[in-house]
Amino acid sequence: MSTTAHHRPVTAFEDNDRKPCGHGRMLRKEDPRFVRGRGRYVDDVQLPGMLHLAVLRAPVAHARILHVDTSLAEAHPKVKLVVTGAMLAEKGLAWMPTLSNDVQAVLATDKVRFQGQEVAFVVAEDRYAARDALELIDVDYDILDPVIDVRTALAPDTPVIRDDIEGKTDNHCFDWETGDAEATEAAFARADVVVSQDLVYPRVHPAPMETCGAVADFDAIEGRLTLWSTTQAPHAHRTLYAIVAGLPEHKIRVISPDIGGGFGNKVPIYPGYVCAIVGSLLTGKPVKWMEDRSENLTSTGFARDYVMRGEIAATREGRILAVRTHVLADHGAFNGTAAPVKYPAGFFGVFTGSYDIEAAYCAMTAVHTNKAPGGVAYACSFRITEAVYLIERIVDCLAYELDMDPVQLRLRNLLRPDQFPYTSKTGWVYDSGDYEPTLRRATELAGYDELRREQAEKRARGELMGIGVAFFTEAVGAGPRKDMDILGLGMADGCELRVHPTGKAVVRLSVQSQGQGHETTFAQIVSEETGIPPADIDVVHGDTDQTPFGLGTYGSRSTPVSGAAAALVARKVRDKARLIASGMLEVPVTELAWEKGSFHVRGDRSASVTIQDIAMRAHGAGDLPEGLEGGLEAQICYNPENLTYPHGAYICVVDVDPGTARVTVRRFIAVDDCGTRINPMIIEGQVHGGLTDGVGMALMEMIAFDEDGNCLGGSLMDYLLPTALEVPDWETGFTVTPSPHHPIGAKGVGESATVGSPPAVVNAVVDALKPFGVRHADMPLTPSRVWDAMRGRATPPI
């Protein structure tokens, strides 16, 4: 099955009311409030007597703290509280566990370890006074040599960043390896062609529209803390705060209201959250902390920062035999909450990509540097973004060396449908896939052959046009693999569905939305199974007091995990409804037929009861079958038996201005296969966003540091994000290969385009530069880098 999505204009949200039950294209239920400016974000929370918190951050990357003088700040008339690391240390709160086999300083006590690290905080009557008072805190620093370049961080005599860890004598963090080194070596030995390529995936930032923040409100009488927080994982945060702050878990309520984008940036626990909690505990007042843009960009949630060598071995005919990679990963000063612990899960799981390869091996070393904690899961499905970039780039290098068309080379090596479920060389089981139709659908939508002809003509005229192809397989929806449990709290997610007496329903999710449209998608999932119209189903999420425990939204896991839970819990409700219907219609359940929303007696449509009739009966409007409990509701705690493996084929067409080296993305064709499509409109929105991410990473985005460790990307003037001007009208299509183990066959799609698009763009740019003999150039492909590449100059180190 394969068609192009057509955009149907819908003029009013009221159209939703006419939407038939279940899956399909419908406008988002949450949009009326968003488009009217009535979303309620953390910064919209205003409480009586609320105070404001500002964080003093380290101005240098590496320095010993000699002395902190807060007396002037404390004397500020509007200042209520000034807290330093030393004060926290007295309370045993100076360090917090990150759950990534590490601790992180809430406020620095001994040293600062990255520019922007938290050193002290001020709580004042207003935001301005709090900021002003930061200037009044006097800190004496003994500046140390910073360690910035991941490639030299392990050199002898390099300063030891983490001297807080007893016995630590270097900046080494982790060593991991996977695959079969011997078999890979043997395959390489047999190969006709071996290509090796060094690549850098630069440090990038998710840069959500809303920065991180919280309002902490401690009620001393009840001993209860309410925390409005921008987190993507309210339940996991609650448990961690219970551990960090020593408050009983049942006395903590974490509310994640509307969230302005997450993309992984809002998974970790940042010191700021803990500061807000401590501020409220100590003042007895509500305390608001909201990062400004610069704080968000310099101090939170980085991703990537991988220096990689990829090697690929193939026959002369282009049959890939083996892949070998070495990675140097920059984890920054601390392993943040979402940093890999046991091993860099997704990278190791799918680094051989979508190809039928004989042998593979990967080794990775993680090191500490004087940068903000990295390793965050920025729309990366556990570092699959890096793995897909690596494999898709070196496959293109192979095509370059073999002088083969990149589509042909891929078609020759893609996994075949009969290989699924496919166990990868590192033991991960791809649940389902049918790759060739997806790639063919992309070339067909693109008019690939015609594009190549156009390219040839242009090249003949000296114009630089590039066509980039990328094929990706993701592994999303953690998931039963304990090694993907980035929060250390298990992977099962709860879901509850309750049908009220009048047949309206509420579904409660453990996951929560940062803009993905959960209120719509989950209403549709429940609607599909119960026949209750989506408008009659409320979706509750983002409040630990109102929802079952679960790990939150990251790694495209909402639909694979909670979506499955919602479908199953809806089926449980339908099963109970069937028993009640049997009593109401006075026939055995075997005599009942279900048609979305009602049961009727087989062969007699006039003898029927609707789900709404059944709901009223379940709440007392008549007797229930013997032994059946009242109510119409169900719960589940769902632990998926596998990840889901969405895939896709992307084709990018670029023009490069030979005079300015400026890259223009002229077309982008994205064919995604995420299994069953619940709401195609929402899926397209997710894909559009991810493609924009990809263009940004490929062409513009990099968090750079100077040699002193100063972050050079501290504002959106320096850290460039793509706008509507930099992206084309997206051309999307789809194929449908349902997941066999997901109850409705859906796979996660939230990160697909972010994962799949950067290599398509880079491949296109490199392809455009083929007349210059360019086989590779590192992201971001800014005009100066492209200019250098055209002139045969190496990419400068980042």
Add this chain to the structure above:
Amino acid sequence: MSTTAHHRPVTAFEDNDRKPCGHGRMLRKEDPRFVRGRGRYVDDVQLPGMLHLAVLRAPVAHARILHVDTSLAEAHPKVKLVVTGAMLAEKGLAWMPTLSNDVQAVLATDKVRFQGQEVAFVVAEDRYAARDALELIDVDYDILDPVIDVRTALAPDTPVIRDDIEGKTDNHCFDWETGDAEATEAAFARADVVVSQDLVYPRVHPAPMETCGAVADFDAIEGRLTLWSTTQAPHAHRTLYAIVAGLPEHKIRVISPDIGGGFGNKVPIYPGYVCAIVGSLLTGKPVKWMEDRSENLTSTGFARDYVMRGEIAATREGRILAVRTHVLADHGAFNGTAAPVKYPAGFFGVFTGSYDIEAAYCAMTAVHTNKAPGGVAYACSFRITEAVYLIERIVDCLAYELDMDPVQLRLRNLLRPDQFPYTSKTGWVYDSGDYEPTLRRATELAGYDELRREQAEKRARGELMGIGVAFFTEAVGAGPRKDMDILGLGMADGCELRVHPTGKAVVRLSVQSQGQGHETTFAQIVSEETGIPPADIDVVHGDTDQTPFGLGTYGSRSTPVSGAAAALVARKVRDKARLIASGMLEVPVTELAWEKGSFHVRGDRSASVTIQDIAMRAHGAGDLPEGLEGGLEAQICYNPENLTYPHGAYICVVDVDPGTARVTVRRFIAVDDCGTRINPMIIEGQVHGGLTDGVGMALMEMIAFDEDGNCLGGSLMDYLLPTALEVPDWETGFTVTPSPHHPIGAKGVGESATVGSPPAVVNAVVDALKPFGVRHADMPLTPSRVWDAMRGRATPPI
């Protein structure tokens, strides 16, 4: 088992933290906020832009509305909205169903039918402006003859109050009968002694400290209504508002925060709630409505108002053979939400009291009068208060006629332990009881024989001392009897228990507290079953968005119904914990021993896991046994198989001043048997409150009307409530006869003392007046009534 409760002084709430798990005496968890003034009541809700609503009420009892002119009120600069019945009628909202086979006017359209009926409402910027504007509404009334006396309401040519009902030609409301008239007639024919006594149980008012009110907040963007309400039944109210206001049920959230007493007054839906909702719908702003004291006293939630004839037949030796009663019930102008529908359930169920009687018959007629809707369940267990008063009074009349000691007469007739479960003459099944020890315990605590000696001495001196005895059996905890389903929404109540990863828990109740101490009692119930300390268990109630469906708190049903649900749901959690423990300790479940809070391997106490360890494991800190879902939680929807039947023996000692006829309650001994006692301190508090109610009803309380239908009890200057000055130091004791069908054997105790104490007080006063030949005098036994009784004058009609 039988002991007197000893009051243990506890100096600090912190003592609770040292309280061992489970049942027993502990301070209430909710009291820190109450005693520090931090309770949050409906009137504490302040929302930005909130408007205030005031209700215009009928100044007369019966009148046709000719014209309503609101123009002056609308012109008031602070008035936002004026709504009349005619405006509501246009929207189809003028009448609301009461679920008691009737409708009630939200705002009067055609006629006003009782003094205080709602005629119009004003919404204004502040409460004062709203009240002022009421004065500006001009209503033309055509005054009709009022029908006030229930005894003449059915007389020919009486004005028809409910001419809104098509074809209605009189004020007849319901006729009901129960029992066996023939068998009763036969027993009366055989009897040596027949006593007949007319009694009046006057109209009384629950008079909770907090009046009724609501804050309605309609969010037009989300189509969502939040209603903070003083209701005792938030879920049932939500469903009714969905029906009345046409809002989808899932878009309504009813929050009952701290409630300042209910006693049945806050079960019904009053027009004021609907007005607040309409006010918010029409203005788009939050709207607060709070009754003043006078509105509460004149227009809401009356109870009793029964004119009764009791007849009792016995042998010369005092063996009771049969009981026959006739009741004329005043239902006021409408059958309110809590008025009996099918029949006056509890009255018919237990009107034969605690006695082994051969035959019984009861007939009841309910009529309409021009009074506010009555029939409300004021701490009455479905009109059991009236039934107990009737039987205990006529048993004393029998003792008077036989010249027998009332204790001896009761001992001769009490049901014997071998008769339980006892099926009453009207088919109700008393679950368990052992009555004689309870009565003997009361006489022992009272020093009954000594009291009688003292009385004899005093009588000899011309002093008036009375000793009153009452024995009662209640039927509480509705319950499986559909005929007790006062809200028409079935009787099953949900309960949910969730244990968080760190072993703290939250239990969610369908019922909710108006001051009964649910946060403590339910934490103890769950603690007893799980071993989690009560301090680690949060009790969530009173919020339809956060709790499972259920019918609310009335008829002493919280412990019998939701208490059973909480115990069962905790056992479900323990059962799941046992499975997880089996995996953790690697032994079959049969090898595990449970000791409150932990499992250990039988014979090896060192091999053990706590419930907290298990909770962390259940959330991912290790593998679970094959096939077991994650999480540690359970749900139930509990439908009890029977009511519970608490009983008690009360002895009251009064002195009557022969010069002023003033009654002083000198001593009151209450021995209650409510089965298993969860928190004796809370039980004692409930009993103390109910005894105070009883003294009030017996001696002071009556909502009287003049012949024009003017309510004479519209303030606490007119409607007298007992204070600490009018009541003695209560002397309480207990016996324990567990309920066989309740999982922990508990019975409801909330209303016991209210039910059992009035006859004890009246019996005592009548006993004091024995020297004057008084066999009966009607409540309230004010000095003037006692004076009249002493002088042989009949009680004036009420």
